[in-house]
Amino acid sequence: MKRSLLDSIQSPGDLRKLPREQVPAVAEALREEIVQRVSRTGGHLASSLGAVELLTGIHYVFDTPQDRLCLDVGHQGYAHKMLTGRREEFDRIGKADGISKFLRRSESPADAFGAGHAGTSISAALGMARAFEHQGKDQIAIALIGDGGMTAGMAFEALNHAGHLKQKNLVVVLNDNEMSISPNVGAMGSYLSRKLSAPMVRRMKGWAREFLTSIPGDMLHWAQKAEESLKVFFSPGLLFEALGFKYVGPIQGHRMDVVLETFENVKAMLANGEGPVLVHALTAKGHGYEPAERDPFKYHGVGSFDISSGAFKPQKPGPPKYQKVFAQTLIRLAREDERIVAITAAMADGTSLDLFEREFPSRFYDVGIAEQHAVTFAAGLACEGMKPVAAIYSTFLQRAYDQVVHDVCLQNLDVTLAMDRAGLVGADGATHQGLYDIAFLRALPNIICMAPKDENELQHMLRTAVEYDGPAAIRYPRGAGFGVPLDPEIKALPVGEAELIRDGDDAVVIAYGTRVNAAEEAAAELAAEGFSVAVLNARFAKPLDEARILSVAARSRALVTVEEHMGMGGFGSAVLELLSAHGVVRPTRCLAVPNRLVEQGDAAAQRSAMGLETPGIVQALRELLAATGGTPDSRDQLAATGGTPDSRDQLAATGGTPDSQEPR
Numbered sequence: 001m002k003r004s005l006l007d008s009i010q011s012p013g014d015l016r017k018l019p020r021e022q023v024p025a026v027a028e029a030l031r032e033e034i035v036q037r038v039s040r041t042g043g044h045l046a047s048s049l050g051a052v053e054l055l056t057g058i059h060y061v062f063d064t065p066q067d068r069l070c071l072d073v074g075h076q077g078y079a080h081k082m083l084t085g086r087r088e089e090f091d092r093i094g095k096a097d098g099i100s101k102f103l104r105r106s107e108s109p110a111d112a113f114g115a116g117h118a119g120t121s122i123s124a125a126l127g128m129a130r131a132f133e134h135q136g137k138d139q140i141a142i143a144l145i146g147d148g149g150m151t152a153g154m155a156f157e158a159l160n161h162a163g164h165l166k167q168k169n170l171v172v173v174l175n176d177n178e179m180s181i182s183p184n185v186g187a188m189g190s191y192l193s194r195k196l197s198a199p200m201v202r203r204m205k206g207w208a209r210e211f212l213t214s215i216p217g218d219m220l221h222w223a224q225k226a227e228e229s230l231k232v233f234f235s236p237g238l239l240f241e242a243l244g245f246k247y248v249g250p251i252q253g254h255r256m257d258v259v260l261e262t263f264e265n266v267k268a269m270l271a272n273g274e275g276p277v278l279v280h281a282l283t284a285k286g287h288g289y290e291p292a293e294r295d296p297f298k299y300h301g302v303g304s305f306d307i308s309s310g311a312f313k314p315q316k317p318g319p320p321k322y323q324k325v326f327a328q329t330l331i332r333l334a335r336e337d338e339r340i341v342a343i344t345a346a347m348a349d350g351t352s353l354d355l356f357e358r359e360f361p362s363r364f365y366d367v368g369i370a371e372q373h374a375v376t377f378a379a380g381l382a383c384e385g386m387k388p389v390a391a392i393y394s395t396f397l398q399r400a401y402d403q404v405v406h407d408v409c410l411q412n413l414d415v416t417l418a419m420d421r422a423g424l425v426g427a428d429g430a431t432h433q434g435l436y437d438i439a440f441l442r443a444l445p446n447i448i449c450m451a452p453k454d455e456n457e458l459q460h461m462l463r464t465a466v467e468y469d470g471p472a473a474i475r476y477p478r479g480a481g482f483g484v485p486l487d488p489e490i491k492a493l494p495v496g497e498a499e500l501i502r503d504g505d506d507a508v509v510i511a512y513g514t515r516v517n518a519a520e521e522a523a524a525e526l527a528a529e530g531f532s533v534a535v536l537n538a539r540f541a542k543p544l545d546e547a548r549i550l551s552v553a554a555r556s557r558a559l560v561t562v563e564e565h566m567g568m569g570g571f572g573s574a575v576l577e578l579l580s581a582h583g584v585v586r587p588t589r590c591l592a593v594p595n596r597l598v599e600q601g602d603a604a605a606q607r608s609a610m611g612l613e614t615p616g617i618v619q620a621l622r623e624l625l626a627a628t629g630g631t632p633d634s635r636d637q638l639a640a641t642g643g644t645p646d647s648r649d650q651l652a653a654t655g656g657t658p659d660s661q662e663p664r
């Protein structure tokens with residue numbers, strides 16, 4: 001790579017050694033390098049280009065990392081990463097052992113706060129600012145948040161609190177590009193809109209100021225009132241000032257000179273005890289790279305692309321994505337039932353609900369980055385007889401847990417939660433893993449939880465969920481399905497009924513969701529060795545098909561469960577709880593994600609390493625079968641533990657029968 005001005009910058013301290021006149025060139029070099037690097041690796045292009053000057057300005061003016069910088073989401077932070085010693089590591093961004101696409105405290109001391117989910121930066125920065133005050137330290141905390149992030153309720157909770165505390169060492173920089181991933185939603189966005197803050201407003205404020213200085217003293221009071229009124233009517237800062245912030249802006253966020261001057265003024269304001277301060281910067285997503293500027297939505301998160309044309313590498317045609325099957329199914333169901341409405345929290349494209357919006361614009365809601373509101377809004381709709389389907393990534397639903405508990409499940413409301421990106425998410429890493437939802441949902445009253453084995457079953461599950469009169473959750477993964485044919489007729493499945501895919505009595509694999517396919521392959525492999533292994537597609541983690549599970553377990557020597565979820569509290573745990581409640585003891589292996597932080601990496605490789613693919617299941621079965629007798633037909637160990645393949649005694653003693661159909 002050719003020599004760059006950035007070569008001399010390994011830390012913000014190095015940046016601050018440069019004369020002020022050179023800072024615009026640093027911003028330019030960063031922009032060029034972001035385009036270069038992301039064109040090879042993929043990543044968050046448009047957001048990062050839009051924040052180059054703001055990040056450069058913050059690091060130049062403030063004493064980072066002593067002054068703490070908290071980035072909201074962290075996806076806009078590539079310039080920050082490059083200015084803090086991680087430039088050479090970009091080739092492994094999002095890859096196993098590489099740098100994160102978001103922020104991790106463990107990655108750099110410059111990442112003051114870990115991030116990946118939106119709306120957290122102001123709360124975290126306020127906590128830090130407060131800690132400095134407790135500790136008598138003279139440090140500043142800065143939050144950089146987008147107008148999308150600002151639609152998160154948490155951001156307002158933090159602003160409200162910061163204003164109340166009159167937090168003098170806190171700066172919030174609002175990076176306002178009028179975009180979330182897609183165009184931002186809501187009154188807040190329009191309120192901040194540059195149309196309101198147009199030059200006319202500034203001119204009027206200027207006239208007011210001139211007027212103030214030209215009038216005699218006794219009229220000053222009235223004139224000040226007049227200026228206040230102007231602000232009231234025209235300034236987008238009114239809200240922030242009402243919340244107790246000094247509002248600075250709107251400034252042009254791509255004019256490096258303006259950005260530097262503004263931050264210097266803000267620093268002086270803080271020194272003068274005038275904090276907290278909110279800087280409102282107007283920016284353009286994708287700024288400086290024409291294709292991204294023209295279509296910032298398309299270039300929000302990209303794969304590799306050709307810099308000169310902006311063209312992406314053509315994708316190999318493959319099976320349809322779960323997301324598309326989900327949206328197309330919902331469209332079909334909505335054609336039949338006008339009570340169905342669809343809700344997304346700023347992920348219309350990611351969930352494919354943009355397809356639904358096209359056909360049913362008035363029955364589609366993008367609520368902004370507001371998962372909590374999305375769930376309770378759905379609850380309200382359900383109270384009045386609508387059938388809301390909220391498609392929320394598994395990881396983002398975590399934020400709305402109490403809303404799921406208190407507003408949906410406790411009241412037994414007819415809400416469908418479509419949990420997208422359930423399971424391992426690959427390059428997005430730890431903050432985005434969908435690995436906890438079975439555990440956090442199955443404990444709740446009234447809700448039913450299901451996971452399809454493939455994209456065809458997803459269709460049927462969606463109908464099942466929508467027709468079920470109560471809360472229903474479906475988890476399905478990111479990306480392409482298996483390419484199975486889609487049944488033309490979409491049928492509701494019997495709630496709580498598993499599907500016996502393959503019978504056998506040496507062992508049984510009970511698989512949940514997309515692991516069913518691997519379980520089938522494993523059973524086939526063992527069949528070639530003379531073992532007969534049953535495969536049960538559980539379909540439901542709640543209610544479990546208790547009768548069927550107890551029946552297959554009772555006639556097997558060994559049992560394996562498999563799921564793409566944390567082992568603790570997951571589907572396997574549910575099966576073990578059932579077996580133990582009925583005294584059915586079988587050597588069991590629960591194949592699941594181990595209870596540790598799962599970082600970014602190739603999802604398929606991670607699955608293999610965790611034993612969740614066919615070889616892992618085969619190995620678990622072999623080990624269990626060897627430990628319970630070894631030969632295909634030996635049942636001795638089973639007999640020794642009190643069970644026989646055909647004995648139903650234990651079950652009968654506990655009131656269950658293998659074929660009983662309840663509870664469903």
Ligand SMILES: Cc1ncc(C[n+]2csc(CCOP(=O)(O)OP(=O)(O)O)c2C)c(N)n1
Binds near residue numbers: 047149179
């Ligand atoms: C709680 C949560 N919900 C959804 C997302 C997905 N998401 C990532 S970036 C983004 C848009 C952020 O918009 P904004 O803050 O304006 O930043 P910009 O990309 O416009 O710079 C969304 C919705 C998330 N990270 N966290």
